[in-house]
Amino acid sequence: MDSRLLDxxxxxxxQSSPQILTYAEAHKLQNLDVPTCLRMAELQTNLLGKGEEACHQLYRLLHLHAEAVYFSLPTRTPHPGNTEQAHKSPPERFVLNNRGPWFFVSCFGLAVGGALLYYYSDGALWDGARAVLAYTALGFSKPATSLLLLYAENMGKNH
Structure with missing residues (x-):
């Protein structure tokens, strides 16, 4: 950072309306015998002690007078763990799976085939399905087993 910018x-x-730095603090920080990086570090520690509003005022002034410095600050550069910057970046393309379009077509075809089989088949097919459903219920918890068995019984009465 340039010494003139720091001054x-x-x-x-x-000189801000709620005075953030007193005259004595400003005079101490404007000592040109001290290197600029040490003066900036002292300014930052001084502002940290004064609270969040003072730090926001420094950010605002940096944004007004030195945009390159402002946008190169660590809080303004995007990091993988920084959720604030993730919301400001353009939205990424969401991929539900990485299997491609043929996987979708095959799953859709399976669903359509099952629906066609259900609507256009006779009742003999569902007798075997009822038996499979009853055997499947053995591995579940008691409420799930009773629900599946009840469904299998109702399925037998309907067909």
Whole structure:
């Protein structure tokens, strides 16, 4: 960061309407004998002690006077774990599965085949399905078993 930019930030933080930096703090931070990186670090620790509003004021001033510095801050660059930036980035294409269109076509064909078989078959097919359903119920919990057996009995009465 440039020394003149830091001096401008300190001056504006001193002259802001709710005064963030006192005159003594601003005078101490504008000491040109101290390197700019140390002055900036001291400014940041000073603002951290003053609260969140003071830090937001620094961010606002950086955004006004040095956009390149503002957008290169670690809180403004996207990180994998940063959820705030994930909402601001363009939405990604959602992929439900990676099996491709033929998997969808085969599953759809299986569903259509099952529906056609159900509507256009005679009742003899469902007698075997009832037996399979009754055997399948053996592996489930007691409420699920009773529900499947009840369904199998009702299925037998309907056909």
């Amino acid at each position: 401008r930030l300190i001056l504006e933080l001193n």
